[in-house]
Amino acid sequence: MNTTISLKASNIDKYFYQPEPFQVLKDVSFEVKKGEFLTLIGKSGSGKSTLLYVLSTMDTDYKGSLEINGARLTGKSQNELAAFRNEHIGFVFQFHYLLVEFTALENVMLPALKLGKKSREEIEANAYESLKMLDLKEQALKQANKLSGGQQQRVAIARALINNPSVIMGDEPTGNLDSKNTKVVFDIFKQLSRERGQTIIAVTHDDDFARNSDRVIELSDGNLLKTSTIGR
Amino acid sequence: MFSSVNNKISGVHLTSNAKQTVVAVLSVTFGISMYVFMNSFMSGVNDAQTKLAFTALAHVRVYNDGPADNTNLLKRVLPYGKLINLRNAKVIQYTKGIKNSTQIVSLLQHQPEATGVTSQVNINVSYHNGAIKINGQLSGVDVENENRLFGISNYMLQGQWQELKSRSDGVIIGSGLAKNMSLKINDNLNLLTDDGVAKNYKVIGIFETTIANTDKSKAYINIGAARQLLSKNADYVTDIQLNVKDYSKARQTAGKVAPVIPYKVEAWQVANGQLEAGSDLRDIIAKAVSLTILLVAGFGIYNIMNMTVNQKIREVAILKAMGFSGGDITTIFLTEALIIGIVGGIVGMLFGYVVALAVNHIPFAIGGLTTLPMTYKPSDYLLAFVFGLLTTFVAGYLPARHASKIDPVTIIRG
Ligand SMILES: Nc1ncnc2c1ncn2[C@@H]1O[C@H](COP(=O)(O)OP(=O)(O)O)[C@@H](O)[C@H]1O
Ligand SMILES: [Mg+2]
Numbered sequence: 001m002n003t004t005i006s007l008k009a010s011n012i013d014k015y016f017y018q019p020e021p022f023q024v025l026k027d028v029s030f031e032v033k034k035g036e037f038l039t040l041i042g043k044s045g046s047g048k049s050t051l052l053y054v055l056s057t058m059d060t061d062y063k064g065s066l067e068i069n070g071a072r073l074t075g076k077s078q079n080e081l082a083a084f085r086n087e088h089i090g091f092v093f094q095f096h097y098l099l100v101e102f103t104a105l106e107n108v109m110l111p112a113l114k115l116g117k118k119s120r121e122e123i124e125a126n127a128y129e130s131l132k133m134l135d136l137k138e139q140a141l142k143q144a145n146k147l148s149g150g151q152q153q154r155v156a157i158a159r160a161l162i163n164n165p166s167v168i169m170g171d172e173p174t175g176n177l178d179s180k181n182t183k184v185v186f187d188i189f190k191q192l193s194r195e196r197g198q199t200i201i202a203v204t205h206d207d208d209f210a211r212n213s214d215r216v217i218e219l220s221d222g223n224l225l226k227t228s229t230i231g232r
Numbered sequence: 233m234f235s236s237v238n239n240k241i242s243g244v245h246l247t248s249n250a251k252q253t254v255v256a257v258l259s260v261t262f263g264i265s266m267y268v269f270m271n272s273f274m275s276g277v278n279d280a281q282t283k284l285a286f287t288a289l290a291h292v293r294v295y296n297d298g299p300a301d302n303t304n305l306l307k308r309v310l311p312y313g314k315l316i317n318l319r320n321a322k323v324i325q326y327t328k329g330i331k332n333s334t335q336i337v338s339l340l341q342h343q344p345e346a347t348g349v350t351s352q353v354n355i356n357v358s359y360h361n362g363a364i365k366i367n368g369q370l371s372g373v374d375v376e377n378e379n380r381l382f383g384i385s386n387y388m389l390q391g392q393w394q395e396l397k398s399r400s401d402g403v404i405i406g407s408g409l410a411k412n413m414s415l416k417i418n419d420n421l422n423l424l425t426d427d428g429v430a431k432n433y434k435v436i437g438i439f440e441t442t443i444a445n446t447d448k449s450k451a452y453i454n455i456g457a458a459r460q461l462l463s464k465n466a467d468y469v470t471d472i473q474l475n476v477k478d479y480s481k482a483r484q485t486a487g488k489v490a491p492v493i494p495y496k497v498e499a500w501q502v503a504n505g506q507l508e509a510g511s512d513l514r515d516i517i518a519k520a521v522s523l524t525i526l527l528v529a530g531f532g533i534y535n536i537m538n539m540t541v542n543q544k545i546r547e548v549a550i551l552k553a554m555g556f557s558g559g560d561i562t563t564i565f566l567t568e569a570l571i572i573g574i575v576g577g578i579v580g581m582l583f584g585y586v587v588a589l590a591v592n593h594i595p596f597a598i599g600g601l602t603t604l605p606m607t608y609k610p611s612d613y614l615l616a617f618v619f620g621l622l623t624t625f626v627a628g629y630l631p632a633r634h635a636s637k638i639d640p641v642t643i644i645r646g
Contacts (some may be wrong), residue, residue, distance in 0.1 A: 049645070058641040079557040086555020093644060097550050101248040113237040159554075161246045189293055 005070070006199040007167060012054055012064035014047075014222075024050045025062070034166070035197040037189060039210040042219035049094060051219065052171050055083040056091050056203065069166055086115050088222045090160030092170035094203075096152040098144040098159075104131065105140040106150075115163050120157040123162070130158035134185045135181070136190065149176045157185060157202040161192070169193065170202040174209060186212065238560055241551070242567040245540065253572065256536040260576025260620055261583055263529025266617040267522035268584025273591065274518035275612065276605035278511045282479065284600055285507050287382050287441045290350075290473030291482040292489075294336060296329055297496035330495055333469040340491065345476045345485055350377035351469040353458035356431075359451070360422040368409065368449035370423060372458020381475050384439060384452075390417050391437025400457045404437035407450030419554045421451070433460055442600045523619070530623035537569055537631040548635050549643035558636035563637050569628020570621070577620040581613045586624055 006119070024047045032038050042048050053059040057073050065074040068088060073081065086089070091110075098107045105164035109128040114120060118126075131140050134154040139147055147155065153176045160168055168189070174182040181199065186209055192198040193214070202213070210216045218225040246253045285388055310316060318446040330336065333351055340349045353372035358365055375397040385393035389407055396402055410439050415421060415435050424430045433453060440447055453461075476485050490497040501508045541548070542543055548561055585608075592606035 013576045023458075032634065053641050056553075058644070081557070082552060082557045085553065092552060093553075097546070097553075098643065099550060101244050101547075106244075108239065110551075113240075114555055114560075116237075170347050198245075 004034040006068065007032040007055065007103065007201070008067040010065045011057060012051070012062055012066070014050060014054060014059075014168075020157040024222050025054070028064070028219075028222070030186050030224060032199055032210055034169075035193050037193040037200040038202070039213040039216045040203045040219065041199065041205070041210055041216055042225075046219040047222045048219055049171050050171055052200070052201070052203060053131050056089055056093075056169050082144055084152070086111060087163060088166050090163065090168040090172040091159045091163040092153070092156050092168075093176065094171035096156050096176075098147075098152050098155055100145040101143070103141050103143055104136060104147060104155045107144055107155055108162055108186060111159060112162045112170060126164060127158070129217040130161050134158055135186065150178065150181060153177060154181065154185070157188075161188075164196065165198065167199045167201065170200075172203050172205065174204065174206060182206065182209065236562045241564050242388055242571065245544070245564070245568055246571060249540070252536055252540065254517045256572045257530045257576040257579065259532035259536075260573055260624060261580040263526040263623070264577050264580025264620040265582075265584035265587055266525040267619065268581060268612055269587045269591070270518045270522040270570055271612040271616070272584070272588045272606050272608060273604070274514050275609055279378075279512055279607050279612075280601060280605035281511065281546050282507070284441075284443070284474075285504070286479065286500075287384070287387065288443060288446050289504065290381055291476050291479045291498070291500050292340075292474040292486050293498050293503070294340070294472040294474070294493060294495050295470060295498070296327070309408045315476055322435060323475070329464070329468050329470045330472065331467065333467050333472060335491055336495075339475045340472065340489065343474075343476070343485060343489065345478070346630075347477055348377060348380040348473060348475045350374045350381050350473050351455060352378070352471040353462065353464075353468065353471060354470045355458060355462065356426050357451075358421045359409065359413060360424060361415060361419075364413050366409065366412060366449070367453065367490055370403075370458070370459075371450060371452050372455040373452050374455050379450075381473055384441075385443050387439045389438045391442050393437065393439075395436050396454055398451060399434070400454050400460070401432075401434050401526065402436035403433035403451050404439060405435055405451040406447035406449065407440040408444060409451065410435070410438045412448065425461060427462070429461060433457075450524070469618070522616075526619055526623050529620075530627045533569065533572065533624050534605055534627035535572060536632065537565065538627050538634075540568070541565060541631040541635045544635070545573035545638060546643055549640035552638065552640040552646060561636040561638070562632045565632035566628050569624050569632065571625030573621045573628070576624070577617045581617060584613070584616065 008031045011021065012028040012126065015023045015034050028051060033039070033096075040048050040051070046206075050059070054062050057066070060078070063124050064074060067073065068084075070082075075082065076084070083167055098104075099110070102110070105124070105127055107121050108130060112123040112126070126139070128140060131137055134157060136151060136154055136158065137152055140216050144152060144155065153173065157170070157173055160170070177185065189200045193200050200213075204210050234265055336353060337349050340346055351374050355370045355372070356367070357370045358367050361584055373396075375394065391404065393404065396404055405421065410416070413421070417435055417438070419435050421433050422430065424435070451574065455469075459466065462468070474485070476482055479500065483501060486497045486499040551561065588606050588608065591604050594604045595602065596604045
């Protein structure tokens, strides 16, 4: 692991005004190094998902600043951020979120087709590769809504990997998976961070998963608690 | 923005919700086919009406308008400032009809847009048969050219139009006139000009234009016979009638030749304002009704597109989260609307043609018609298609823009 900063969050404050004014994130600051495998833990309602949406650039309604790969993203336009996400961020949502009218394969290919840097054939081959890695080869041509919850979650993981993003974020990416598949996903994340220097930020409730990552940070009522290094 | 990914997504939307797509396409089809049909029908009615009108009416008419304004003749010869007292001025001599007709006919024939020129000697007469006396108009005609302009031979009930050429004693009369005067073929018709000359002709034909006034009062003789009746020389005519390629451009032709012709040159619209007004009004009605139908179809598409966007709000949020821009989203939904518009437009043009054909076969035997009239103009189809696309574009753009503004995080957060 080198010491280049991959992601830097400084003094993030976030409020919700509905149903009543309420501060969800309180002065959250931290850095993640390139190739680091970071897990984010905390009680339900502590603000983990909210923080991840801010980090993923999808939520722009916050105070403080966000930098990824040295580029300041706070204040950029929605379209600039969309293009940035497409190329640099892979995101696995808490509740899968596949396009139901498309096949598993098409779901995985879409971000790459949008990026348009590789030929269709190459993209298809890569997508098959990822699906195979996640034990989904048989499901590739099935429509997304014909898959089980766990299968959909793994398709979403494959989709997050397709553009080789520098940062991969997951909101409980293994929440629906059995221990065998959780292990598969964990190993993939570990391998990507080690071999390709891709940064991983994953929210998890799984203690084993967290313990085996490079570093764990904990949110409590919107405050960042402690920084620990486990399982190094 | 116009990438193949976006097109692919549009394609999946259209095919995975085929029922909705078909309903949207049908609403465009309905709008466009009604546009085509309404306009074809109105054009047909207008054309039938015009055709009927032009059986007795040329596009441009040249005639002697009577003496000029001669109320103060002395003004021209006496210096200004002289006081004159002129009372009861009378025109004691003026020339009726057109003198140098050959020259004018040749000038008109050489207009590139001219399709036919004919000379007439029209005379007001009273027809007599025993005790019956009817006022009417006797037309001395150039048999060939008269037929070329007005197609009168198509309206012959009895006898041959061409026979008039060789029969200087022959007359062809309207069916109404024949009935009112109890005349049959080969009967004699006695007539009296307003100059008091009386002459006998033999009825060699009877025509019926379905324009009652014409049929009741008009009779044709050879132009030479008419000159003889008036004791005029071979160059004398009262009217020169000109037809042009496009009757709606008669005014331009009249305006062009008027300066070099020393007589009144009148386009048909001037003397028949009601025909033009009727035809214009029908056009306006057709346009208004068909555009209203298109507008209703547009609302249909708008509703369906709005529904589609609302159903796909989660999907739009995911696409945006994965990096699709607002422009991509607009393109995706607009492409869907335009495909619906194009398919609906093509089917609509075909269906409109079929409806027009079907209505064109409905019997309608009034005023010289046999079936309901219909005109097949490519421009109607083109306009329907263009208006249809325009409507779908607007109806698709509003929901598409709404979709492009969706904030992904508020949707995904749930
Ligand atoms: N859209 C929202 N409007 C108002 N409050 C919200 C909204 N989303 C989340 N919250 C609140 O913010 C807090 C943090 O939520 P979240 O980030 O989802 O927690 P976690 O992911 O750690 O369980 C919770 O108290 C939750 O009720
Ligand atoms: Mg959460």
